[in-house]
Amino acid sequence: MRKFVIDTDTASDDAVALVMALQHPEIDVRAITVVAGNVPLGQAVQNALYTVELCAADTPVFVGCDKPLLRGLETAEDVHGNDGMGDIGLPLHGRQPASGHAVDSLRSVIRANAGDITLVTLGPLTNVALALSLEPDLADCVERCYVMGGIGSGHGNVTPTAEFNIWVDPEAARIVYESGMPITMVGWDISWKYATFDAKQAEDIRGIGTPLAQFVVDIQSTLTEYAIEESHLPGFDLPDPITMAVAIDPSIAEYHDYRVDVTTGDGLERGITVVDVLGATGNPPQIRVAVSADREAFVAMLKQLVA
């Protein structure tokens, strides 16, 4: 069994990534920590609790930060729905999270499994930045951190230059990217290139017919509209799930180590992951950037885990 701890701003794509980890026979999800992002914190916590219950798992869910380190919270209900899960009427309320703050849980779970734990981040990096700030040597205790965030190459999804998770809390992202923790970055370019699902491809998943297969597609209703109209994609894309697939089986992607800086300005200078492809900064590479992925391997893993 491999031990995972997952930090998430649980909305419709995060939920699929959680299902993948919770359903995988060789993954032991030690904790799920929740951060505000796609939706306000309380809703993200309920969405995570609902998903854990759907998988009949007993993984504890901890409540984390309700806003970025310095900036006001920017959410994305237009992308994932008001409830973050496609507004399809799921009962996403009334469940109880574990006691204790998510930042303290990140610290204790990582410390307790030092050297034998994988951290997967699916949302803004506020919780992780605080944990690393309180306990800098946590960076040496994580076997590897897989970040869904930033852009390896190409355009952004929240501004032309930035991806949502980094853009929401760029100060937190800079802290994490400078922490020395071994990081694999799966940018939004990997999602729109290798993890989009048009109507037929979506039905190919849903048609498996299990409750989980129907769930992982049905909650993408708002994302489907947004992806087609705003992101100019053939259907919904799944950035968090392809990041989870990479964390589960790193062989499904190819990588290059680069120096990556995070900008903390405003407007078009907010939340850019500046990938130093040519080594022009002279600073040593510190991030393993996914540069391509195997769509077939990703889809096969997803199908297997919802079947």
Ligand code: RIB
């Ligand atoms: O930019 C995509 C990321 O932002 C995904 O993690 C999605 O869930 C949102 O958090």
Ligand code: CA
């Ligand atoms: Ca997310």
